[in-house]
Amino acid sequence: MRRGFSSRKAQHAEGAIVSTEKKRLRIGVLFGGRSGEHEVSLASAASVIRGLDPDKYEAVPIGITKEGHWLIGTGAQKTPAEVLRAGQRVMLVADPTEAILVPLDRSGGGQRVDVVFPVLHGTFGEDGTVQGLLDLAGLPYVGAGVLGSAIGMDKDVAKRLCQLAKIPVVPWLSVQRADWERDPQAIAQAVEKKFRYPVFVKPAVLGSSVGMSKVHSRKELAPALDLAAEFAMKILVERAVVAREIEVSVLGNAAAQASVPGEIVPHREFYDYAAKYLEEGTQLLIPAQLQPAQVRKLQELAVRAFRTLELSGMARIDFFLEKRGGKLFLNEVNTIPGFTSISMYPKLWEASGIPFRELLDRLIALALELHREKTRTKYAIELPAGAGGALEA
Numbered sequence: 252m253r254r255g256f257s258s259r260k261a262q263h264a265e266g267a268i269v270s271t272e273k274k275r276l277r278i279g280v281l282f283g284g285r286s287g288e289h290e291v292s293l294a295s296a297a298s299v300i301r302g303l304d305p306d307k308y309e310a311v312p313i314g315i316t317k318e319g320h321w322l323i324g325t326g327a328q329k330t331p332a333e334v335l336r337a338g339q340r341v342m343l344v345a346d347p348t349e350a351i352l353v354p355l356d357r358s359g360g361g362q363r364v365d366v367v368f369p370v371l372h373g374t375f376g377e378d379g380t381v382q383g384l385l386d387l388a389g390l391p392y393v394g395a396g397v398l399g400s401a402i403g404m405d406k407d408v409a410k411r412l413c414q415l416a417k418i419p420v421v422p423w424l425s426v427q428r429a430d431w432e433r434d435p436q437a438i439a440q441a442v443e444k445k446f447r448y449p450v451f452v453k454p455a456v457l458g459s460s461v462g463m464s465k466v467h468s469r470k471e472l473a474p475a476l477d478l479a480a481e482f483a484m485k486i487l488v489e490r491a492v493v494a495r496e497i498e499v500s501v502l503g504n505a506a507a508q509a510s511v512p513g514e515i516v517p518h519r520e521f522y523d524y525a526a527k528y529l530e531e532g533t534q535l536l537i538p539a540q541l542q543p544a545q546v547r548k549l550q551e552l553a554v555r556a557f558r559t560l561e562l563s564g565m566a567r568i569d570f571f572l573e574k575r576g577g578k579l580f581l582n583e584v585n586t587i588p589g590f591t592s593i594s595m596y597p598k599l600w601e602a603s604g605i606p607f608r609e610l611l612d613r614l615i616a617l618a619l620e621l622h623r624e625k626t627r628t629k630y631a632i633e634l635p636a637g638a639g640g641a642l643e644a
Contacts, residue, residue, distance in 0.1 A: 278308045278615065279352075279364035281381070282331050283315040286373030287461040287482055293331040295370040295590040298597075300329065302590075302607050308615075311364050313352070314338055315371070323352055323362060347389025366618050367392040368611075370590055373457055377587045378404035391622035393614045395586040399561040403586040406487050407455045409560055413581055416559040418552055421571060421580045422446070425455065426486040431476050439472055442488050449491040452476055454483030465491065492580065494571035497539055499553040500588070500599040501566045502613060504621050507557050509550035510599040512570075514539035535595065537602045545572070548579065556581055564617050567596045 280303075282296030283289055300310045312324040314334040322338030340355040341362070351361035367390050371381060379401035385392045395403060402408055407425040414420060424445050431438045442450065452475035453463035462482040464475035479486040496517070500510040516534040541549070553568040567588035571580040588596035600610050 275309045276365040277311050279311045279313050279367045281313045281367055281369045284371040284376040285319050288372035292370055292372045296331045298590045302611050304608055345387040350388040350390050366615055372587055391618045393618045394564040395562045400586050402560045403584045404456050406583055412559055418556055419580050422490045424488045428480045428484045446490050451489045452479050453487050454479045455485040455487045456483045492571050494573045497570045497572050498595045499549050499568045500596045501553050501557045504563045504617055507554050509553045510603040511538040512549045513537040513595050513599050563621055
């Protein structure tokens with residue numbers, strides 16, 4: 252009897268040893284995509300893959316080509332460029348009971364991931380489309396959901412909601428591409444009636460300053476609108492403000508927190524794509540030189556915008572601080588901010604006391620937390636016994 256008890260005790264002890272061994276989470280790092288920000292996404296994904304703690308996570312690189320093909324890294328293919336060049340073609344099964352990445356060559360099997368970390372900047376990645384697919388598949392993912400992503404991507408809609416929430420935004424005019432192409436004279440007149448030059452012209456649903464121009468006269472207006480129209484069906488024309496560019500990182504779900512603010516000092520006339528990614532000279536001042544009251548106001552507005560726009564997980568909130576008068580304007584929100592070596596989102600959190608690796612831990616934990624909350628929601632009603640017949644009839 253005693254011998255049997257000892258045996259069971261040993262079995263329990265062995266089980267305890269097994270149960271304490273933590274299984275590494277498989278993190279699907281999703282990058283690339285059909286977007287003007289494709290190349291930026293590759294740099295962000297490389298940083299995330301390198302930054303994930305290998306003791307806690309197994310990085311699964313998943314690339315989307317500019318044509319929309321999904322590829323997964325196999326064997327030694329770990330960098331985003333290698334995956335896009337020679338990865339295995341797959342598709343995600345949008346079935347919550349069988350959410351796997353299935354090879355298109357029918358080679359059998361399939362790969363599962365526990366959490367998806369999208370670093371898909373721009374269209375078809377940051378606009379709610381891929382978030383909808385991940386929701387259908389029942390997969391936890393980092394960042395905002397369908398609604399928050401779609402709102403955050405559409406600068407026109409985001410500005411309207413911020414106005415309703417009494418969050419100051421730069422005055423703007425929304426232009427439909429179809430209207431511009433049908434009657435360019437009327438659009439030019441509408442712009443000049445509302446604003447004096449200079450103005451900024453940019454796609455309403457893109458980031459990284461892709462397709463953006465600073466317009467100093469009517470002569471420059473038509474080329475700027477044509478350029479923006481190449482990237483979006485809706486175009487934004489904004490009043491140019493002489494201001495400092497201040498950015499704040501936000502982290503959290505229901506209890507979101509704001510980082511210390513940082514300042515962008517571009518070496519060009521404005522912070523365009525070349526200044527961000529192709530040239531050196533732009534300064535990142537972290538923390539920004541601000542009065543304590545200004546810091547508090549920026550952080551309060553950042554968190555308020557985060558909640559107003561239905562965001563979750565992460566966002567970078569960009570502001571303008573007028574050089575004369577000190578008025579604050581919310582410029583835009585980025586629901587999937589950059590994670591490159593020069594990106595402000597992780598740099599601001601590092602300055603706030605959260606190093607890069609810990610930041611990734613927190614973002615993954617927030618994704619799992621939000622997924623658990625989603626699973627508490629009922630998506631069907633339970634009918635009393637026999638009630639189904641009446642409905643079927």
